Amino acid sequence: xxxxxxxxxxxxxxxxxxxxxxxxxxxxxxxxxxxxxxxxxxxxxxxxxxxxxxxxxxxxxxxxxxxxxxxxxxxxxxxxxxxxxxxxxxxxxxxxxxxxxxxxxxxxxxxxxxxxxxxxxxxxxxxxxxxxxxxxxxxxxxxxxxxxxxxxxxxxxxxxxxxxxxxxxxxxxxxxxxxxxxxxxxxxxxxxxxxxxxxxxxxxxxxxxxxxxxxxxxxxxxxxxxxxxxxxxxxxxxxxxxxxxxxxxxxxxxxxxxxxxxxxxxxxxxxxxxxxxxxxxxxxxxxxxxxxxxxxxxxxxxxxxxxxxxxxxxxxxxxxxxxxxxxxxxxxxxxxxxxxxxxxxxxxxxxxxxxxxxxxxxxxxxxxxxxxxxxxxxxxxxxxxxxxxxxxxxxxxxxxxxxxxxxxxxxxxxxxxxxxxxxxxxxxxxxxxxxxxxxxxxxxxxxxxxxxxxxxxxxxxxxxxxxxxxxxxxxxxxxxxxxxxxxxxxxxxxxxxxxxxxxxxxxxxxxxxxxxxxxxxxxxxxxxxxxxxxxxxxxxxxxxxxxxxxxxxx
Numbered sequence: 001x002x003x004x005x006x007x008x009x010x011x012x013x014x015x016x017x018x019x020x021x022x023x024x025x026x027x028x029x030x031x032x033x034x035x036x037x038x039x040x041x042x043x044x045x046x047x048x049x050x051x052x053x054x055x056x057x058x059x060x061x062x063x064x065x066x067x068x069x070x071x072x073x074x075x076x077x078x079x080x081x082x083x084x085x086x087x088x089x090x091x092x093x094x095x096x097x098x099x100x101x102x103x104x105x106x107x108x109x110x111x112x113x114x115x116x117x118x119x120x121x122x123x124x125x126x127x128x129x130x131x132x133x134x135x136x137x138x139x140x141x142x143x144x145x146x147x148x149x150x151x152x153x154x155x156x157x158x159x160x161x162x163x164x165x166x167x168x169x170x171x172x173x174x175x176x177x178x179x180x181x182x183x184x185x186x187x188x189x190x191x192x193x194x195x196x197x198x199x200x201x202x203x204x205x206x207x208x209x210x211x212x213x214x215x216x217x218x219x220x221x222x223x224x225x226x227x228x229x230x231x232x233x234x235x236x237x238x239x240x241x242x243x244x245x246x247x248x249x250x251x252x253x254x255x256x257x258x259x260x261x262x263x264x265x266x267x268x269x270x271x272x273x274x275x276x277x278x279x280x281x282x283x284x285x286x287x288x289x290x291x292x293x294x295x296x297x298x299x300x301x302x303x304x305x306x307x308x309x310x311x312x313x314x315x316x317x318x319x320x321x322x323x324x325x326x327x328x329x330x331x332x333x334x335x336x337x338x339x340x341x342x343x344x345x346x347x348x349x350x351x352x353x354x355x356x357x358x359x360x361x362x363x364x365x366x367x368x369x370x371x372x373x374x375x376x377x378x379x380x381x382x383x384x385x386x387x388x389x390x391x392x393x394x395x396x397x398x399x400x401x402x403x404x405x406x407x408x409x410x411x412x413x414x415x416x417x418x419x420x421x422x423x424x425x426x427x428x429x430x431x432x433x434x435x436x437x438x439x440x441x442x443x444x445x446x447x448x449x450x451x452x453x454x455x456x457x458x459x460x461x462x463x464x465x466x467x468x469x470x471x472x473x474x475x476x477x478x479x480x481x482x483x484x485x486x487x488x489x490x491x492x493x494x495x496x497x498x499x500x501x502x503x504x505x506x507x508x509x510x511x512x513x514x515x516x517x518x519x520x521x522x523x524x525x526x527x528x529x530x531x532x533x534x535x536x537x538x539x540x541x542x543x544x545x546x547x548x549x550x551x552x553x554x
Contacts, residue, residue: 029056029087031119032107038124042186045130049094053107053122054081058088060110064103067094099130102184127184194219218253223303225252227296229311236314239288239350246294247280248309256298256305263292288350288381291315304502319349322383322408346407348381379440383408386461386474393481393513398448400476402461406442409463409472414446417458417475429459456480486511 035052043049053059067074073095081089094101108121189196197219203212228249237244250256260267260274260281267274273284283290295310347353383405392398404412412435416427429446436443448455460473489508497503509515519526 029054029118031055032059032109032122034107034122034124036124040125040127042127042129043097045099045128046096049092049097049101049126049128051092051094051105051124051126052089053092054087054089055107055109056087058110059090059107061090061092062104062106062108064101064105066100066103073097097126097128099128102126102128127186129186192219194221220253223253223300223305225250225256225298225300225305225307227251227298227307227309229309233310234312234314236316237286239286239290239315239317241286242284244283244286244290245280246283246311246313248296248311250279250298252298252300254300256300256307259297259299261295261297264295267294286315288315288317291350301504315350317348317350317381319347319353322346322348344407346383346405348379348383379438380405384461384463384472384474386476388476388478391479391481392451394452394483395450396513398451398455398478398480399445400447400459400461400478401443401445402463402474403441403443404461404463405440406437407440408466409442410466411462411464412442412444413462414444415460415462417460426460451480453480453482481512484510484512486515 032053032055035050035054053061061076063069063074069076075093075095076090077093078088078090081087090107092105104123104125106121106123112120185202187200187202197217199214199216201212201214204210230247230249235246246260258276258279260276262274267276267281275282275284279296281294281296291314293310293312295308298307299305345355345357347355380403385403387401387403389399389401400414402412402414414429414432416429418425418427429448433445433447436445444461456479457477458475459478460475462471462473464471486509489510492505492507495503495505505519507517507519509517
């Protein structure tokens, strides 16, 4: 395993740029999603609370009773979000939050989703910290009760606070309780040091009842990443599985940014069937084309810590016998005595299947005919496959390839389908390259240079079945993308940097095709030389966003 810097600055910049664009904009949500993660959040009184809810359906907010929806402090803004604006977002803003605004904030769907597996509500507890907070509340006591505290406060509020050394503990009586009195205790350790690590225990005693809970605090001197394989580095699965998870063991501080590559390219560009979940990659509906080298890139950019790890995935395909080819011999089905006949069996599978022929003797006394049995293997799924290298932009080259099993098909050619007056016309494509014949298959490539928007259409590979004479078509829809002039997404800002320290300058641009970005210092182009600022380039075809970064400024 090598560091990300060893694999080249380009790969590291690729990680930074793609992670910046976000990977969840088009993913399916399991329920309403809040911008603040976890089950609770602590903030100081007087600060502004920003809480965003994103979901796949319209939703509403549930707030503590002390937060009045008609209050001038509170505003809720609704908007469309996500890819193509198909998701629902609303942003809750609470200005100058006060201690009595502490409580549960929930985002809930207005209608119940069709899938019972999806949750309909997300909740977070917001604790607003304020020293000696006073609640203007009239307590209606319908019963007598005695409270034992470690220290007493002579003021009118019901708040007890103790401070010892650098750690402080605050206890607060819940405001909206009818029977039970709820205390919240928050332990704050200022300016954490190495000696603060260890096991912390919270003891709770109420009358005869006693409970405790433990939590461990780890303190690290500097940022780090360690990554290992969970099992071996070569994994196997079978085509047809509904899902397969690739996962690795990661220990890091702080949490690193994650990017998965397949054969050197981001998985988001390969297929929408790939989902990134934490440090795992989930492959939906596994197919033979999912075999390859998978690399996880981990980065803590602010500390210049990078790591990567590669796993090899082998996808086995169950053997398939192409019965149509075997059973499609022309008549007659009776053969002359003493004649020589050929039987053909065509199989596809990974790894290469082993073929065994069985013969059962006929009771007819005059049967002395000889048979020659052949087994043919195919290296292309279903014996017929077309491929588009990439969807081109106006002015680029269009590259298509068609591969057929040479024992099943012949007369392979590329055509362009045009619809004229509700009739489909077949137009041959000139400048087709010579077919490439391999052990089991034949491949025909076609390249159309400097394409224009008029080259969009349905391209088809046509071949003839050797046994039936039937013409088979495999189609590929091609849409040529129009060019878009490059423009900057944001302006550069001034940076003040201490001597011997590092900084990062980002330049974000968009355009079709990919913009070429160049950095200049004092009107002089920055050259890639030892000791000079390093320049990295990355792009995201999905968002069409490009980024160049100077990782170290003089």
